[in-house]
Amino acid sequence: xxxxxxxxxxxxxxxxxxxxxxxxxxxxxxxxxxxxxxxxxxxxxxxxxxxxxxxxxxxxxxxxxxxxxxxxxxxxxxxxxxxxxxxxxxxxxxxxxxxxxxxxxxxxxxxxxxxxxxxxxxxxxxxxxxxxxxxxxxxxxxxxxxxxxxxxxxxxxxxxxxxxxxxxxxxxxxxxxxxxxxxxxxxxxxxxxxxxxxxxxxxxxxxxxxxxxxxxxxxxxxxxxxxxxxxxxxxxxxxxxxxxxxxxxxxxxxxxxxxxxxxxxxxxxxxxxxxxxxxxxxxxxxxxxxxxxxxxxxxxxxxxxxxxxxxxxxxxxxxxxxxxxxxxxxxxxxxxxxxxxxxxxxxxxxxxxxxxxxxxxxxxxxxxxxxxxxxxxxxxxxxxxxxxxxxxxxxxxxxxxxxxxxxxxxxxxxx
Amino acid sequence: xxxxxxxxxxxxxxxxxxxxxxxxxxxxxxxxxxxxxxxxxxxxxxxxxxxxxxxxxxxxxxxxxxxxxxxxxxxxxxxxxxxxxxxxxxxxxxxxxxxxxxxxxxxxxxxxxxxxxxxxxxxxxxxxxxxxxxxxxxxxxxxxxxxxxxxxxxxxxxxxxxxxxxx
Ligand code: FES
Numbered sequence: 290x291x292x293x294x295x296x297x298x299x300x301x302x303x304x305x306x307x308x309x310x311x312x313x314x315x316x317x318x319x320x321x322x323x324x325x326x327x328x329x330x331x332x333x334x335x336x337x338x339x340x341x342x343x344x345x346x347x348x349x350x351x352x353x354x355x356x357x358x359x360x361x362x363x364x365x366x367x368x369x370x371x372x373x374x375x376x377x378x379x380x381x382x383x384x385x386x387x388x389x390x391x392x393x394x395x396x397x398x399x400x401x402x403x404x405x406x407x408x409x410x411x412x413x414x415x416x417x418x419x420x421x422x423x424x425x426x427x428x429x430x431x432x433x434x435x436x437x438x439x440x441x442x443x444x445x446x447x448x449x450x451x452x453x454x455x456x457x458x459x460x461x462x463x464x465x466x467x468x469x470x471x472x473x474x475x476x477x478x479x480x481x482x483x484x485x486x487x488x489x490x491x492x493x494x495x496x497x498x499x500x501x502x503x504x505x506x507x508x509x510x511x512x513x514x515x516x517x518x519x520x521x522x523x524x525x526x527x528x529x530x531x532x533x534x535x536x537x538x539x540x541x542x543x544x545x546x547x548x549x550x551x552x553x554x555x556x557x558x559x560x561x562x563x564x565x566x567x568x569x570x571x572x573x574x575x576x577x578x579x580x581x582x583x584x585x586x587x588x589x590x591x592x593x594x595x596x597x598x599x600x601x602x603x604x605x606x607x608x609x610x611x612x613x614x615x616x617x618x619x620x621x622x623x624x625x626x627x628x629x630x631x632x633x634x635x636x637x638x639x640x641x642x643x644x645x646x647x648x649x650x651x652x653x654x655x656x657x658x659x660x661x662x663x664x665x666x667x668x669x670x671x672x673x674x675x676x677x678x679x680x681x682x683x684x685x686x687x688x689x690x691x692x693x694x695x696x697x698x699x700x701x702x703x704x
Numbered sequence: 705x706x707x708x709x710x711x712x713x714x715x716x717x718x719x720x721x722x723x724x725x726x727x728x729x730x731x732x733x734x735x736x737x738x739x740x741x742x743x744x745x746x747x748x749x750x751x752x753x754x755x756x757x758x759x760x761x762x763x764x765x766x767x768x769x770x771x772x773x774x775x776x777x778x779x780x781x782x783x784x785x786x787x788x789x790x791x792x793x794x795x796x797x798x799x800x801x802x803x804x805x806x807x808x809x810x811x812x813x814x815x816x817x818x819x820x821x822x823x824x825x826x827x828x829x830x831x832x833x834x835x836x837x838x839x840x841x842x843x844x845x846x847x848x849x850x851x852x853x854x855x856x857x858x859x860x861x862x863x864x865x866x867x868x869x870x871x
Contacts, residue, residue, distance in 0.1 A: 582807040
């Protein structure tokens with residue numbers, strides 16, 4: 290056993306038993322961050338804070354929520370909104386954070402794409418991040434169901450029906466997922482379990498993995514410069530702070546994150562208090578009715594782009610049904626980002642503005658995603674259907690073209 | 705390889721076998737825990753009186769939590785293999801959920817229109833436009849006099865289901 294001496298302070302007592310000094314060094318004061326990164330790199334900290342807000346507000350909501358088809362709607366819209374002190378605040382905080390978290394995830398993700406942060410050596414960062422995005426999506430969807438309003442019900446209907454597209458076992462799979470022949474009490478209670486327990490636990494696990502994946506390749510920077518972290522850290526520790534290209538995460542780098550976090554929280558609470566409605570669909574204030582479909586069904590804004598890819602293919606091609614094409618395209622849209630590190634054939638890590646072809650590709654992708662998002666909310670009739678079709682096709686073609694575009698960029702540079 | 709190692713290997717394999725059996729058994733249990741409960745499976749039969757239905761205006765009844773369309777066809781409406789003929793009258797019986805993603809299509813004069821993605825079905829429940837991949841589904845039913853019993857597979861149902869499967 291290690292030697293234990295009489296400790297002179299609580300800190301020392303803990304240090305002897307838990308090695309806290311070494312731990313804070315690894316996690317904080319000697320976790321090195323390049324100097325050359327901009328505010329877009331603060332999204333990680335914003336996400337960590339938003340997730341915490343979600344967990345804590347969720348705990349308070351859970352204490353009054355009732356996962357039962359007969360009680361759920363009133364437990365949210367009457368008990369929590371009217372009776373519980375500050376219940377409305379917790380609900381709006383939870384609802385707005387659930388929406389804003391996706392905004393930040395998207396910024397985080399596209400920052401990574403713009404600066405090539407998913408490449409050589411950083412693939413695991415990218416993959417664990419995409420897994421987080423997927424589990425967040427599942428958590429967002431399962432939570433959306435819980436108030437048991439009309440939109441909740443029909444969103445659940447549509448999404449669970451998607452599994453009917455699986456060959457052979459489709460229909461049985463849908464019944465199994467729902468636990469009933471239609472979306473019913475069994476469906477609500479299992480989604481409740483997923484939303485409040487299983488998915489959050491999985492998310493926490495993947496967050497841990499995501500942080501860990503950063504430690505070995507280190508965080509990327511604006512120029513994609515290759516930094517010798519050991520040498521630079523040496524410089525910093527020996528007092529040569531000016532010349533060193535790195536700074537410690539705590540307390541130096543985090544101060545910038547805190548400044549950005551402050552601005553973000555002001556924006557977030559502005560939404561919570563004055564514009565919470567954007568995260569609350571009016572249709573969802575009608576109780577679920579399995580005999581009446583709302584006139585027009587659409588998901589929350591953050592799923593619109595992939596929803597539009599799903600319904601963009603509205604006509605049969607020869608013997609292949611439109612439904613199956615749409616479903617295949619939807620599947621494609623949901624996994625293609627995962628393999629991005631292997632679609633990008635340029636061996637160098639460079640920001641998009643130093644890769645001419647890729648830069649054009651990136652901005653076309655951005656515009657296409659915005660078009661998909663806008664049209665995903667519009668009724669799919671007339672010209673809208675064709676815009677949806679064109680933008681969904683473009684989305685797929687972009688990813689097919691990516692290996693060639695990046696290869697060409699590398700060639701031009703003489704690599 | 706020493707004797708020692710062999711024994712350890714044996715223990716390892718034994719453990720792997722026990723764990724595999726136990727793991728497989730728990731997966732079966734977990735799968736079944738999500739299956740519909742017996743009370744759900746038993747959720748009964750629904751009777752529909754056919755005589756009072758007006759031609760050209762579909763009746764919507766609920767069966768197993770799903771809407772069922774019962775349409776008495778007017779003389780102008782095309783006849784089809786899936787028509788249920790009771791006496792003089794022809795009926796279309798269908799599960800009222802769009803075969804695309806499960807919205808409830810609404811009756812618009814001569815056809816069902818699904819607002820979700822623009823799917824359309826004619827009076828015989830056949831998809832005529834948009835993404836729905838197949839006609840509206842047929843619920844199991846039996847005919848008893850002028851009563852339609854949903855949930856039972858009568859001879860009329862079997863005949864129509866057979867015709868639909870080969871169409
Ligand atoms: S659910 Fe009816 S067209 Fe999509």
